[in-house]
Amino acid sequence: MATTEGHKRHLPGRVIGVSKDVHGAVALRMAMQTREQHIRRERATSNICTAQVLLAVIAGAYGVYHGPQGLTQIARRVHTATAVLAAGVRGAGHEVETSAAFDTIAVKVSGGAASLQARCDAEGINLRPIDDARVGVTLDETVTTEDLRALLRVFGAEGVDLDGIDFEGAVAIPKGLERSSEFMTHPVFHQHHGEHEMLRYLKRLENKDISLTHSMIALGSCTMKLNATSEMDPVTWPEFGKLHPFVPLEQAQGYTAMFDRLEAWLADITGFDAVSLQPNAGAQGEYTGLMVIRAYHRSRGDAERNICLIPVSAHGTNPASAVMAGMKVVVVACDDAGNIDVNDLREKAAKHADKLAAVMVTYPSTHGVFETSISEICTIVHDHGGQVYLDGANMNAQVGLCRPGDYGADVCHLNLHKTFCIPHGGGGPGMGPIGVVSHLAGFLPGHPVVDIGGEQSIGPVSAAPYGSASILPISYMYIAMMGSEGLTEATRHAILCANYMAKRIGEHYPILYRGASGRVAHEFIVDLRPFKATAGIEAEDVAKRLMDYGFHAPTMSFPVAGTLMIEPTESESKAELDRFCDTMIAIRKEIAEVEAGRLPKDDNPLKNAPHTANTVTADSWDHPYSREQAAFGLPWVRDAKIWPAVGRIDNAYGDRHLICSCPPMEAYEG
Numbered sequence: 001m002a003t004t005e006g007h008k009r010h011l012p013g014r015v016i017g018v019s020k021d022v023h024g025a026v027a028l029r030m031a032m033q034t035r036e037q038h039i040r041r042e043r044a045t046s047n048i049c050t051a052q053v054l055l056a057v058i059a060g061a062y063g064v065y066h067g068p069q070g071l072t073q074i075a076r077r078v079h080t081a082t083a084v085l086a087a088g089v090r091g092a093g094h095e096v097e098t099s100a101a102f103d104t105i106a107v108k109v110s111g112g113a114a115s116l117q118a119r120c121d122a123e124g125i126n127l128r129p130i131d132d133a134r135v136g137v138t139l140d141e142t143v144t145t146e147d148l149r150a151l152l153r154v155f156g157a158e159g160v161d162l163d164g165i166d167f168e169g170a171v172a173i174p175k176g177l178e179r180s181s182e183f184m185t186h187p188v189f190h191q192h193h194g195e196h197e198m199l200r201y202l203k204r205l206e207n208k209d210i211s212l213t214h215s216m217i218a219l220g221s222c223t224m225k226l227n228a229t230s231e232m233d234p235v236t237w238p239e240f241g242k243l244h245p246f247v248p249l250e251q252a253q254g255y256t257a258m259f260d261r262l263e264a265w266l267a268d269i270t271g272f273d274a275v276s277l278q279p280n281a282g283a284q285g286e287y288t289g290l291m292v293i294r295a296y297h298r299s300r301g302d303a304e305r306n307i308c309l310i311p312v313s314a315h316g317t318n319p320a321s322a323v324m325a326g327m328k329v330v331v332v333a334c335d336d337a338g339n340i341d342v343n344d345l346r347e348k349a350a351k352h353a354d355k356l357a358a359v360m361v362t363y364p365s366t367h368g369v370f371e372t373s374i375s376e377i378c379t380i381v382h383d384h385g386g387q388v389y390l391d392g393a394n395m396n397a398q399v400g401l402c403r404p405g406d407y408g409a410d411v412c413h414l415n416l417h418k419t420f421c422i423p424h425g426g427g428g429p430g431m432g433p434i435g436v437v438s439h440l441a442g443f444l445p446g447h448p449v450v451d452i453g454g455e456q457s458i459g460p461v462s463a464a465p466y467g468s469a470s471i472l473p474i475s476y477m478y479i480a481m482m483g484s485e486g487l488t489e490a491t492r493h494a495i496l497c498a499n500y501m502a503k504r505i506g507e508h509y510p511i512l513y514r515g516a517s518g519r520v521a522h523e524f525i526v527d528l529r530p531f532k533a534t535a536g537i538e539a540e541d542v543a544k545r546l547m548d549y550g551f552h553a554p555t556m557s558f559p560v561a562g563t564l565m566i567e568p569t570e571s572e573s574k575a576e577l578d579r580f581c582d583t584m585i586a587i588r589k590e591i592a593e594v595e596a597g598r599l600p601k602d603d604n605p606l607k608n609a610p611h612t613a614n615t616v617t618a619d620s621w622d623h624p625y626s627r628e629q630a631a632f633g634l635p636w637v638r639d640a641k642i643w644p645a646v647g648r649i650d651n652a653y654g655d656r657h658l659i660c661s662c663p664p665m666e667a668y669e670g
């Protein structure tokens, strides 16, 4: 979606703007980050975190490959095919109700819509039923002459001579709506039209990316785990990838079996009675779960229950979702150990007892701690008439060991793109199904076309009945191949790996929170705030310096500003965990050099990170540390060096340049 300048700060999702680095090189960067939920919380304009980014990238690449001329040609072909179809159908005695059309027509069938069914079945074609009299047909650029002939046969127009058909004006784009201005004038849409060019362009982009193909990505709360090839493979099968979400159910029996089994497995894993696969991401699961809770309260005459208790430690999507669901957020404090302050919760639950709708709680908490008071928290909220929403993003620390349904939650979402292996680097697509206890099952999302959901359904939350169904085979394969023992072992391993890293890194940095046992859950927070005073070093400096060592930074400044949150998952070898720990320790030594005054606070490997190939190979080098230290901080970095594409980025400049202007072609040819 696009908007005018005036509304830019209200746009949901991610806006990639143009910035520059310290050397003046152009860099693309996510702009206006301060309007995101993690900062704005209940004042955020959107709760969207994981989105459909990969799909947007595919669409962008389609534009890059075809360019404006290619797209126009494709559009002409689609429109011409639609006009031919309309003329043929009309010639066979049906009424084409659409006169202004691009690719879609509505046909009033002379013998009624049902009269086409036998021929549709014979040709293997599904038409969209509109009502008893009418059907809808949409063509796209994949339509062949053979497809057109088959469609014409369905409408009894088989005699039509395709070459001789007079389709002029059969359907048309109204003159006033035709585009005359130029579009897609950026050079990128004019440079990569051959397959070789396109391949190299995509590869060059890929080369700028530190991904799981290079090293572990320890993004706390994001659970960046292995996306196994055998899990991913079925996504490419046409039986999954080429099915329209609204095909008649008898054509989608494989999908139906997969949905049924997956729902049963997820219900078993979470300890709930019913599961909806409709939400497309965790935050959409939050919204859906809260709408279900709201509908439940209303069904009992409790329409005034609209208060949602949310601890300060919550993920930013929680308060944003609560507001979207029409609730009022009341913040609950945390104690010094990072746990929910149970007394504060009890007080606020009592104070708002008449209006209490829900609590949103994350377990283990985003502080990386199994809070021992979790059952008590659930009981307190229930005693005051509220429902418990459990943010299940940290399910990777629970699968097989404990179940939200058992310790008192009423509804929880799962991030299948975290715990259940759907890849989400770059931001999606994801899947955020919710599980609910039996008294909420009747309110689960429904759908106007496909008959699903409870009797008192809240209605649909996604356009498709099962969300991003085509990526569900990944989670299905993961669960099927791991089995209950394997899944439980994975959870144990994830917790073990986090504790191993917390132990090693904890000998060099403060670890912010630990549980009652002195251990962490599946993730932990490294506190970098003390180095501001001792060395002028901030979390961003450490995050950027990690790039020089070939690592993607862990989650920064969430849920606590000035910290890094590390989550290793079960997928990494001990050697890889050690590589990351060794890097953090090497960086700590660099900080110590600054603390000891051997390196200046404003000119050291951290402040100047990341170091590009340009900087390190330039004829002049006037820093008080060596080029070798800048680029190859540890011996193994040499073997796997990833050169950062740009140096330190100017954040403020980026926020003022939200879209790229289109430089003239000559700028690129130069």
Ligand SMILES: *Cc1c(COP(=O)(O)O)cnc(C)c1O
Residues within 6 Å of the ligand: 048, 049, 050, 221, 222, 281, 282, 283, 284, 315, 317, 318, 362, 366, 391, 393, 394, 415, 430, 432
């Ligand atoms: C990732 C995450 C969410 C949001 O999930 P999305 O799939 O990104 O919408 C919510 N809560 C926590 C704790 C998370 O880590």
